[in-house]
Amino acid sequence: MNFSDLKPQIYNYLGFRGVGESETTDRLIFESLGELEKIAQFNYIYRLLDSPPDFLKKEPYASYLSGARGVIVSAMTLGLGVDRRIKSLSRSDMTKAAVLDACASAYLEARSDEFEKTLGDDLGYRFCPGYGGSSVEDLNYIFELLRPEKIGISLGESNFMTPAKSMAGIIAVGKKAEKSCENCFMAKNCRFLEEGGRCYTWEKK
Amino acid sequence: MLYLGEKITVFDGGFGSELERRGIFCQTPEDLNIENAEAVKSIHRAYSCADVATANTFGLNPIKYRGKYSLREVALRAVENARVSKKPVLFDVGPTGAMLEPVGKLGFEEAYEAFKTVAEISRDIADGYILETFSDIYELKAAILAFKENSTLPVFATATFDASGRTLTGSTPEIVANTVSGLGADALGVNCSLGPKELLPIVKRLLDATSLPVIVQPNRGLPEIENGRTVYRLGAEEFEYYIGKMVEMGVSAVGGCCGTTPEFIERIAKFSGQSVKKREHIAAAAVNSANRLCVIDGVKICGERLNPTGKKALKEALINGDLDYLADEAIKQQEAGADILDINAGLPQIDEKALMPKIIKRVQEYCDLPLQIDSSNAEAIEAAARVCNGIPLINSVNGDDEVMARIFPIAKKYGAVVLGLAMDKNGVPETAEKRVEIAKRIIKRAAEFGIPKHRIIIDTLVVTASAEQRLVKETLSALEAVSRLGVKTALGVSNVSFGLLNRPLLNRTFLTMALERGLNMPIMNPLDGEMTGAVKAFALLSGLDENAEDYIETYKDFSPSAAQTLKKEKGERTADTLFDCVKAGLKNRAGQFAEEELKIREPLEVVNEVLIKALDEVGRLYEQGKLFLPQLISSAEAAKAAFKVVSEKLGSRAEPKGKVVLATVRGDVHDIGKNIVKVVIESYGWKTIDLGKDVSTEEVVKAVAENDPDAVGLSALMTTTVPSMEATIKALREAGCRAKIFVGGAVLNPETAARIGADYYTKDALEMAKKLDEVRGKN
Structure with missing residues (x-):
């Protein structure tokens, strides 16, 4: 994995607004990514379905999946070690904790993208419950279907996942699609949009 | 069967x-x-x-x-x-x-x-x-x-x-x-x-x-x-x-x-029925946590800083049940290169049996190192060994048969490695020979309890050179002889210099002498860079550290000039003054700069003219988008470190501006934002009471009643936990909370904040720090 490719997105998560790149922060980012290579325990679980299960027949999933040949339901995590490290750093070095946290988010996305390339070359993006006006409660259906407990992810009562650096969602098969801010519940109050950016890409639109 | x-x-x-x-x-x-x-x-x-x-x-x-x-x-x-x-x-x-x-x-x-x-x-x-x-x-x-x-x-x-x-x-x-x-x-x-x-x-x-x-x-x-x-x-x-x-x-x-x-x-x-192939396995004095295994062989550092003997702040923390202080000390030792941590809660006013398990749980929550349970109370040892996540080291038994009969069954049951002191009820024998005799007795008795020799470590006991200079060499002779018995060895190194001048020099020298004679586990202060340095150097020179890998990793950023000057460290920005230091977020050097500044200014002036102005400058640049989050946090951490030094001079004038209770609400486990808020508002002079994440309504209400804070800061990151935030605010109001209630977190906005009854919504840590000052000014 090329760390330099991840840097712009990590800067994006850390609220960088175009000026004042910091050598110290860069060093922390590269250190953190190096540490993640050692401590992260990346695991990915998925099922490929020819037709969407019932919970995906409603909006916004229906639109996302319309015209798709099938759907991959998946969950992925960096494991508990990353959570532990961030937690411990939060007591001893908050700057590093915040940087590692942002790096871990970018790293999980990157490792997942990498893995998904092995699943096919005609896949859409990962659409996770909570996104585009969907409800995070739909995570419960994904958990019933996949049992991500097998790779160490559990779902808490208010639908948070443990380890914290975990994701679960769906991917359209046979249909390319672009992410957008349409229907996002955060759109009204989004710090990324306010700055002319997006949460899912560092490239300004 | x-x-x-x-x-x-x-x-x-x-x-x-x-x-x-x-x-x-x-x-x-x-x-x-x-x-x-x-x-x-x-x-x-x-x-x-x-x-x-x-x-x-x-x-x-x-x-x-x-x-x-x-x-x-x-x-x-x-x-x-x-x-x-x-x-x-x-x-x-x-x-x-x-x-x-x-x-x-x-x-x-x-x-x-x-x-x-x-x-x-x-x-x-x-x-x-x-x-x-x-x-x-x-x-x-x-x-x-x-x-x-x-x-x-x-x-x-x-x-x-x-x-x-x-x-x-x-x-x-x-x-x-x-x-x-x-x-x-x-x-x-x-x-x-x-x-x-x-x-x-x-x-x-x-x-x-x-x-x-x-x-x-x-x-x-x-x-x-x-x-x-x-x-x-x-x-x-x-x-x-x-x-x-x-x-x-x-x-x-x-x-x-x-x-x-x-x-x-x-x-x-x-x-089925074939003979199982005989095999050899490596018999080792291995202790472990959930994520780290430490084989006590070669040299392994046992961190001694969680033993209250001679440590006033730790004593106070133990008496007050301030386990976070212990967690912080544990993390520091891990980062400084300790391999195992000694845990001792032996104070007369403390119920060791009740406190030890709590300490073990808190320390292992934050720190990955295997633990050494250090107590003379068998019940406390058992309570600690039971909740220890992994295999601990038990410190200690000695040659007294009654002590061994009490402790060995516990060690056997929990699989612990045992540290035996080469002494008995008559005290520490003078000669090496007698100490070796006791070591042999311990090994023999351990075997009777089913504890093999390879799971025993013997401490041949350091005496103070000021009182018994001629006995220093007995400790070392005994150490060497004991190593030959096939057990590992330990020493509480720094006892040697007690009562003498320039103790670090004696400690370091004695440590090197002992390492050469076969010391496997120095029990020492890992934060003493000269001592850990001596261990690293010894490991390299004796060939334990193959290809000098560990040594090079430790000292890769070392340069002679960096050791002597405050000005430049690799990859860091330069700083000439405390103001620059805080602005550049150089946390590790802020204390030294503060001391320099105190030579030319009054403490209060350092706070008002330097620290506050530097933070204001950083805040302005952050708002303008010229600095971003990591820089804001590191400046806050640097200011905190400097303030700690200045406050010792300020005495009672170092009172905080007020108290703020912080919590991520029930059902929500995202706390990075709340932790950033904590660092930043602390740098602005507020004392925080951090309740952590997934905190119930009752816990928040209780903490507010106990601490009577000026403000409560609640954080929620998920749409599903906003109702929990609302319930917490309602309960606080019903309990007659007079503190102002601040809310923040990704899913909130001013409208939602108003709807759920909060006093203020702040979009980030800096805004909260400023709003707190503003509210304080009004009252």
């Missing part, structure tokens, strides 16, 4: 996958024991080529089981069904399915109780236990203790590993082996996880790390997805081939897990 280790024993194959293959689907497979006993029996019959039968009871524990019947009823029928195989029946025990604290909510003691219940309903009907598919060694420890303490049947324990060779909670095969062997299980191994081919390296590592019989029950290869269903494709012949390899490597029992069918077990049944 079912016994593994001499002849190969063949276990049966997959049960759940076999049910599915036969078209039997069921939410609670355990209920089939009653509702479709014939189907269960027919699978057991099909597996009767195996030497043992595993009852269909994997999920049968009070936490996981959600079926219709009583646990006892299901257990009885399950064992009865398995009896059709006419083979000894193992009661199958899976994990509870709930996560243990601190990650989850299930207490260690609750997990123990759940497994105890399982033991009680099964011990009179089954022939042994197979604990399977465990990921968390803490849960596995609770289970092994429960079955060992509540039954006399053999206990076999197997864990599950992923492709990275670790369990899902991050334990390596060596850590699993050390823990399970230490706790007295009768065999250990691996099940499920991967296919037999992928398991080979893990099996090899388990065999090398334990003297116990090893069990392997792989899946039928790696699963593939076909039409949305999981399928296993590995052929029985290939399965048999790899099982054969494992038999050659020295495993004692083989079987199958997910996807394997009676055909597979029939194939491997041919290994």
